[in-house]
Amino acid sequence: MATASMPLGNSPTANTKVPPRKSTLSRKREDDDLLLPSSPGKRSKVSFDSDVEVRLVEEWEKTPTVIQEGVRRALLKRASGDNTSYEQVKAIYTPVRANQEETSPATLRNYTFALLNNVSMLNKDCNDLVHAVLGSDWLSRPEGYVYLFTQFLVNLISAQTLYLPDVLRMLVENITAAPPSRSQPGELVDVPRSQIYQRAHKVIQYLLQIIPPACRILLTIVTNTFPHQSDSRRAHIIYTHNLLRITEYAPVLQADILMLITERLVKIDLQVQEDLEDLAEEVEEGVVQHVPRARCDLNSVLDDPHDSDDDSESDEEIDEETLRTQTITKNVEKMDCILDMLFTYYDQMISAPLPSGQDGSVEILFSQFQTVILPTHRSRHTQFLLFHFVQQSSAHIDVFVGMCAQTSFDKKRPAMVRQAAAAYLASFVARGMHVSSDIVREVWDYISTELKKQVRESEPGCRGPDLQRYSTYYTLVQALLYIFCFRWRDFETGPDDDSEGDDLPSIYGEERHWRSGVKETLQLNLFSRLNPLKVCSPGIVTEFARIAHHLHVIYVYHLLETNKRIRLSNHVGPRNYSQLNRETALSAKREEENQHLDEYFPFDPYHLPKSKRWVEGDYREWVGIPGLDDEKAAESDSADEEVEDSDVEERTGTEESNE
Numbered sequence: 001m002a003t004a005s006m007p008l009g010n011s012p013t014a015n016t017k018v019p020p021r022k023s024t025l026s027r028k029r030e031d032d033d034l035l036l037p038s039s040p041g042k043r044s045k046v047s048f049d050s051d052v053e054v055r056l057v058e059e060w061e062k063t064p065t066v067i068q069e070g071v072r073r074a075l076l077k078r079a080s081g082d083n084t085s086y087e088q089v090k091a092i093y094t095p096v097r098a099n100q101e102e103t104s105p106a107t108l109r110n111y112t113f114a115l116l117n118n119v120s121m122l123n124k125d126c127n128d129l130v131h132a133v134l135g136s137d138w139l140s141r142p143e144g145y146v147y148l149f150t151q152f153l154v155n156l157i158s159a160q161t162l163y164l165p166d167v168l169r170m171l172v173e174n175i176t177a178a179p180p181s182r183s184q185p186g187e188l189v190d191v192p193r194s195q196i197y198q199r200a201h202k203v204i205q206y207l208l209q210i211i212p213p214a215c216r217i218l219l220t221i222v223t224n225t226f227p228h229q230s231d232s233r234r235a236h237i238i239y240t241h242n243l244l245r246i247t248e249y250a251p252v253l254q255a256d257i258l259m260l261i262t263e264r265l266v267k268i269d270l271q272v273q274e275d276l277e278d279l280a281e282e283v284e285e286g287v288v289q290h291v292p293r294a295r296c297d298l299n300s301v302l303d304d305p306h307d308s309d310d311d312s313e314s315d316e317e318i319d320e321e322t323l324r325t326q327t328i329t330k331n332v333e334k335m336d337c338i339l340d341m342l343f344t345y346y347d348q349m350i351s352a353p354l355p356s357g358q359d360g361s362v363e364i365l366f367s368q369f370q371t372v373i374l375p376t377h378r379s380r381h382t383q384f385l386l387f388h389f390v391q392q393s394s395a396h397i398d399v400f401v402g403m404c405a406q407t408s409f410d411k412k413r414p415a416m417v418r419q420a421a422a423a424y425l426a427s428f429v430a431r432g433m434h435v436s437s438d439i440v441r442e443v444w445d446y447i448s449t450e451l452k453k454q455v456r457e458s459e460p461g462c463r464g465p466d467l468q469r470y471s472t473y474y475t476l477v478q479a480l481l482y483i484f485c486f487r488w489r490d491f492e493t494g495p496d497d498d499s500e501g502d503d504l505p506s507i508y509g510e511e512r513h514w515r516s517g518v519k520e521t522l523q524l525n526l527f528s529r530l531n532p533l534k535v536c537s538p539g540i541v542t543e544f545a546r547i548a549h550h551l552h553v554i555y556v557y558h559l560l561e562t563n564k565r566i567r568l569s570n571h572v573g574p575r576n577y578s579q580l581n582r583e584t585a586l587s588a589k590r591e592e593e594n595q596h597l598d599e600y601f602p603f604d605p606y607h608l609p610k611s612k613r614w615v616e617g618d619y620r621e622w623v624g625i626p627g628l629d630d631e632k633a634a635e636s637d638s639a640d641e642e643v644e645d646s647d648v649e650e651r652t653g654t655e656e657s658n659e
Helices: 032-034 064-079 084-092 104-116 122-132 143-159 163-171 193-210 214-225 231-251 252-278 281-287 298-303 320-350 355-372 385-390 392-407 415-431 437-460 473-492 517-528 539-551 557-563 585-593 629-659
Strands: none
Touching: 032 473, 064 084, 064 104, 064 122, 064 385, 084 104, 084 122, 084 231, 084 629, 104 143, 104 298, 143 193, 163 193, 163 281, 163 385, 193 214, 193 298, 214 231, 214 252, 231 252, 231 298, 252 281, 252 320, 252 355, 298 585, 320 385, 355 385, 355 392, 385 392, 385 585, 392 415, 392 437, 392 473, 415 437, 437 517, 473 517, 473 539
8 A cells, every 4th residue: 555755845746857867977066966965974075265264262262161061071081091181271270480371360260160060070180180279379369269269179178078188288378477379470459468368267267167077187287387486477476366366266276276386485485595595694684685576466567578587687797696696586576476466365365254264264274384384394484374364363373383282292293394393383472473471371381291291201311412312302492492582571470470489589679470380391401411402503592591591580501601511422323434534623513513403483584575564463573671682782882882982093093193
């Protein structure tokens, strides 16, 4: 059965005369044939018009869709081993050279958007591309691009968590004194450095909110990025300011970041002390006190990008001692600024209305003291943070005093730590303006009880003064002497109070009365076989003997004369005689000096010019002894007058002889 077919176009009718087909081997190609569709199995040849300009499409001419597809194909080809297109994408984020044209903002935005939509393909094989993108200049660009880049970062670490440390490291580098976003030429907009820091903090804060485990990674990175102690004051100020800013939106890192700053501050502090010891004594005394007030606030540092610690003179033009003095001055300024920033920071925390904020801040200081400051020998200024803020509460004073006392009596702790704790206890009680008389007397009784116990245990087998065997005992005795020199008035009592009856009249004819046990404690220890006056620091022993004699508390001058004939080296434990060296007078003197306790009291006068304002109302200065220091001053004035008179007579005699 025949079926009717639907005509396709204008099909020829039956009456139409169909021309005969020509042979395909001999027919000529006519122009109309070009309009016919080509056979499916053959490719048609393409002719080009010579009048049409042929060129490659520039990057800025490509649409976002084309770029996105191109990036996707480049990543796919990368996986198959073809890196040509991949390297072209990476070149978009590579800093341009002097003879290269800078990537346009639109192109950069389109490629970043394309990568944003293909983050799932940015695996570890694309590590170099990701690093190129992270190292690009993005924080100093317009706000819209910063927002787009932030979305890229969030999507990247959400899809590829292996890049989280790299992203955080890039952000931390941008809160240093020289952020990478300001180091590339050809900035599109003039963004202040403070705004770059603010933008970086916003991104860090957002990442910590959506990925809480990032806090520990961030802590490691900020620790490794902290400026070296030899870096400039400017670098330390900027970085410390930004670290304190992190603690505001990441309170879980507050204690660790503050501990980090304290650790680095202590290193600078120790370096200053070591450098001062190398200077001549007369130079050392004036270096710290004459350091000028440095500019420590962030705004003044940022306003002057050329503010650095570099000297105009080259190191070859100055002598070694002057160069060392300049280095000390820079470190002192650096330490002064960091301390002033920390004083301000803690003051804002402790001044908060919530008691939890006050107690938490002091607890952080206590932790820093036990972990960093106390085990560090001869720290000089860092501990004044604790000195100031502890005295704002009687409860905190009790805690700190108890902490130091307990550590100094704990035989499980290393000897050096116990000695340091005793020095901190004595210095805090002696110098703290807000330490009450009751606390002073309690500490005295506490130390006296411990000393009585140690004398009872050690004296039977004692052959003489020995610092190696009884170091803790001598440290406690020296602490007691130091406290008495500063706070002897707190041990006086009225005539009707409980006092000892063997008081002698003073030089003014008035009788002084002392608390029960004061003279007994001094008598028991100073005249024991352990002979602490021979081992304690000579400067403290001399001052105590002078005050105690004047106040008729105890007389020890005859013991000091006897001690001059005692050599401490004869009473120390067995020594190593594997190498016998001939003892000289100089070596014997040095060995004898090594058998004395250090005259180290950590709250000695504070002279840093900028930050000393914080401790001025908390610090007890030395007050002269009535009738004793007056005579000393009079003798000094008399000696000066005699020198002046002799100088006048000498000049007069010279003038007369010339006449």
